[in-house]
Amino acid sequence: MISFIVRRLGWMLVTLWVVFSISFFLMRAVPGGPYSAERTLEPEIEANIKKQYRLDLPVYQQYLLKMRDMVTGNLGASMKKDFTVNRLMREGLPVSAALGLLALAIAFTVGLIAGIVSAVFRGSAGDIMLMSVATIGIALPNFVVAGFAIILFVFTLQWLPAAGWGSLGQLVLPALCLGAPYAAYVARIARTGMLDVLSQDHIRTARAKGLSPVTVVAKHALPTALLPVVSFLGPAVAGILTGSPVIEQIFAIPGLGWHFVQAAVDRDYPIAMGLVLLYTTLLYSMNLIVDLLYGVLDPRVEWE
Amino acid sequence: MSPRSALALLILVGILGGVVAIVRMGQLPPADFTFNNDTEIESLDPAVVTGQPEGRIIDELYEGLVRLGPKERKPLPGVAERWDISDDGLTYTFHLRRDAKWNNGEPVTAEDYVYSMRRFLDPLTLAEYAYQAWYLKNAKRYSRAARGVEPGDPVEVELFEPPEGALPHARGEVLRGELVKIETDAGASEEDLEDPEQFTKRRTFVVSIGDTERRFRVGEANTADGAETCNQLMLDFGEVGFRAIDDHTIETVLESPTPYWLNLLGFYPLYPVNQTCVETHGPLQWTKSENLVTNGPYQLEFRRLRDRIRLRKNPHYWNRDNVAIETIDALAVQSLTTSFNLYETGKVDWITKVAPLISRELFVADPPRNDFNPDAQFGTYFYNFNTTRKPFDDPRVRQALVMALDRREIVSTACAGELTAQSMTPPGLPDYEPPECEGTNLERAKELLAEAGYPNGTGFPKIEILYNYEQQHQTIAELIRKQWRRGLGINVATRNEEWGTYLSSVRQLNYDVARRAWIGDYLDPITFLDMFVTGGENNNTGWGDPEYDKLIADAKSEADPTARLELLTEAERMLMRELPVMPVYYYVSRSMVAPHVFGWYNNLEDRHPLWALSIDRSAKGPNDFMSSEPVREITLGTPGQREGDE
Secondary structure (H helix, E strand, O other): OHHHHHHHHHHHHHHHHHHHHHHHHHHHHOOOOOOOOOOOOOHHHHHHHHHHOOOOOOHHHHHHHHHHHHHOOOOOEOOOOOOEHHHHHHHHHHHHHHHHHHHHHHHHHHHHHHHHHHHHOOOOHHHHHHHHHHHHHHHOOHHHHHHHHHHHHHHHOOOOOOOOOOOHHHHHHHHHHHHHHHHHHHHHHHHHHHHHHHOOHHHHHHHHOOOOHHHHHHHHHHHHHHHHHHHOHHHHHHHHHHHHHHHHHHOOOOOOHHHHHHHHHHOOHHHHHHHHHHHHHHHHHHHHHHHHHHHHHOOOOOOO | OOHHHHHHHHHHHHHHHHHHHHHHHOOOOOOOEEEEOOOOOOOOOOOOOOOHHHHHHHHHHOOOOEEEOOOOOOEEEOOEEEEEEOOOOOEEEEEEOOOOEOOOOOEOOHHHHHHHHHHHHOHHHOOHHHHHHOOEOOHHHHHOHHHHOOOOOEEEEEOOOOOOOOOOOOOOOEEEEEEEEEEEOOOOOHHHHHOHHHHHHHEEEEEEEOOEEEEEEEOOOOOOOOOEEEOEEEEOHHHOOEEEEEOOEEEEEEOOOOOOHHHHHOOHHHOOOOHHHHHHHOOOOOOOOOOOOOOOOEEEEEEEOOOEEEEEEOOOOOOHHHOOOOEEEEEOOOOHHHHHHHHHOOOOOEEOOOOHHHHHHHHOOOOOOOOEOOEEEEEEEEEEEOOOOOOOOOHHHHHHHHHOOOHHHHHHHHOOOOEEOOOOOOOOOOOOOOOOOOOOOHHHHHHHHHHOOOHHHOOOOOEEEEEEOOHHHHHHHHHHHHHHHHHHOOOEEEEEEOHHHHHHHHHOOOOOEEEEEEEOOOOOOHHHHHHHOOOOOOOOOOOOOHHHHHHHHHHHHOOOHHHHHHHHHHHHHHHHHHOOEEEEEEEEEOOEEOOOEEOOOOOOOOOOOHHHOEEOOOOOOOOHHHHOOOOOOOOOOOOOOOOOOO
C-alpha cells in the first residue's frame, strides 16, 4: 500500500508539471495582458510594469523562472492587486473548504438516505417522488436552485440571511444549493447500486436465515452498494470545486472561486496559475483517497 | 457500534466541527454604516489605483491639501487651511494647518506632500494616473524619466543601492548634476532609436556631477564601455513646480492656468502617503492594516479579501469632531442582484448601483420608493468608428450612421432612465452647453449615404459592431444593428469579445465600429475632448484633425475661463460634425440610500464622501438624497418606444 501511495504521488508531480506547462502557455496565448487597461499607459510605465513581472524576457526564460518559483513554493503576488497569492489562499481556502465540505456532507447524507429508501421501497409512491425530485435536481444548474431558494427562504419565509459570511446561517443556503445537484446524483447511484445488491444470492440467503430487514440492508447490502457512490466522490469534489465560483458570487462568500474567475478575466497570471495548481492537487488527492477507500470497502480490490 | 461506523461518525463530526470553527473565525460585530463597494479593491496606495471603488476607500483614509464637499464638490480646506492664487493663475501657495496629523500622532508636513508627489510622478511607482499631475510645471518631463531630459538640464541619477542608513525600501541613492550629452549606440537602427520602450537601452548619458563627468547606462543588465549603471535618470525634481517653502507652506507652479487644479488636488491620486511607512515595509506590505499609516478621517481596521474592509474613525484627525460615524464596512460584493438582496434585507445602507431590470421595477414601485432617486452623471456611452477603414473614412458615412440611430428606442428598451446623448460632454456643467450632433433623421441619412456612393445601401460593405461581453452591451449592439439595417438597408454583424481581448482589439484598431464609454475624471469638458487629438492615447478611432488639435492646445493655455470654454465649445462642435464617435446615452447614477442616512447628496461626479454622513434612525421625512433637486429629470420610457412616438 505504501508503494502504491508513493507511486501515485510521483505521478501527481508529473501531472502538476503538465498542468503547469499547459496553463503557462495557454495564458500567454490569449490576447491582452495584465497591463491592458481602458486608458493607454505611458511607455515608461508599461516598460516598468513588464520588467517588474518579467514580461520583457523571452517566454522560455519566463517559463523557467516561473517553474523555479513554483518548485520553491513562491506563488508570487497578484499583478493587479496588492496581495500575494499565498495570502489569498490562506484567507480563501478555509472558507471555500468549509462551504465545499458542508455541501459534500449534505449531498452524500441526503443522497444516500434517499437512494436507499427508494431502493428498498421500490415502485412505491415514495420511490417515484424521490426519483422525480432527483431528476429535476440533476437537470437544474445550481444558480437556478439558488434563485428559487433565495426567493423562498430569504424573502418569503425570512428564515435565512440573503448573503455574506460570518455565521452558520449564512452558510446553509449556499451549501444546500451547491450540494443539491450532487445529492440528486448520489440518490440515483445509491438506488441503482442497492437494487443491484438486493437481488443477489447472499442477500436472499441472509433473508432466508431470518435476519431483520434493517440488518440485511445495513450490514449485508450497504457496503457493496456504497462502492459506486464512493467512486462518485471524485467527480463530485471536482464539480463542487468548479461550481463554487457561481455560488460564491451569488451568496457573496469570500472563498477562492471568484478569485479564479476574476483572475482569468484580468489576465492575472500568478493568481490563475496558483489556483489551477491548487485545484489540480485537490482533485488528484481526492481521487487517491477514493482509490484507497475502494480497497477498504471491497476486499476483492487490491492496490496495484 | 462497529469500529468502522464509529470511524465514519468521527470523520463526519470532525468535518462539521471544522466547518463551525472556520465560520466562527469570520464572525464580526456589525459596523455602524455598511455599503457595498462593488468589488475587491486593487490597492490602498493612492498613487497606483484608478477605480471608483478604490477611490471610495482612499477618500476616507487619506486627505489631500483640499477636500471636496459632498454636495457641489467644491474645494474645501483640507490639510491646507487656506491658499493664495497668483494673478496669472499659475502659482498657488498653500498654508497647511498645524493640527493635521497622521494616525500615529505625528504631524503632516509640507515635506510629506513633496515626497508623495515625487513618488507619484516617478515612473517606477507605476502610477497610471500620473498624468493627473502633469499640469504642474515640468511634471510630464519628470514622469518620462530619461525621455524627458535634454543636454543642459539639471538631472537626478538614481543608483540601485539606497544610501547608507536609509530605510530598507527607500529609493536608491540619488546623484544630482547636469546632463552634458546623450550618446546613441553606434549599431542601433533608426527604428530602435525611435521606440520609446527601447529608449534607454540604446543610449549612454553623460552627466557632470561636481567637477567630474560620469557616464551612465540605465537598467541593470546594461553595461557597456566603462559606463556606470543606474536605476533611473530623470529631470531633477527641483525643476518640477511642487515644492515646500517651509514645514507648513507648499507652492505649486502650473504649466498653464488650470481652472480645475484645486479640484484635482482633492482627487485621490494626489493624496499624501507616509514616507516612513512606505519605506519601512515596502511593496504589498505597507498597505496592510497592521502597517498602514494615513492622515484621513478614517483609519483601516482590517481588510478581508473579497469580503470587506472595515474603517474606524481616526482619533488623530484634525476635524474628528465633525465625523459622525464610528465604524464603516465596505463590502466587496460583485453581483448586482446579491447587492440588492443585501440592501433589501437591511444588511447594507447604501448600494452604488442597481441592475437595469430591478431599477425598472423601482421606478414604478407603489408606494413610491423613499430610497431611490436616480440623477445625471458625468459619463457617456458611445460608439467609435474606425476611420482608418473604408467606408468609415468618409464623414458622410459616419453622419449617415449617426442619423440612422434611434437613441430613444435604445434607452427605452435596454436601459432604465439613461438620457439620450448627442454630445460627448454630458450636460450639467455650470458654464458649458455642449454642442450637439444631428438627431435621428432617416431621410437625410439616406441622402448622405447615396452621396457617399451607396444609394439605398447598395455596395455598402458588411460591417461589424464590436462590444465586450455583457448583457446590456449585447442588447444595445443588436438594436443598433437592427436600426441600421432597417433604416439604411446595410448589412451589419455583431462580434463580442471578452474584456481583455476587446481592449486590445480596440487599441489596435482591429474593428469597424466599437462600443466604448468614458466617465469624466473631473468636472470639465476637456476630460472628454482631449481624448480625440491626433494620435491621442485614448483616441482609438484613427481620426485626427490639426484644427481640432490646435483648438484643444489653445484651450489648455488660455487663462480666461470664458474664452477657454468657447474654444472647447468650438472643438466639440467640430467633433460632433466630423463624428469619429457616435454618442448613445449619458450615464445616470442609480444609488439606493437608506432613509436613515443623512449627508448623502446626488452629484454629477457620483462621488460621495463618507466623512460627511450621519445616521438618524428616528428622523421623519426625506433625507438629503431624496430631497435634493435632480440635475436633470430622469424618467423611464415605455419599452420599445421610438423617436417621434408619443
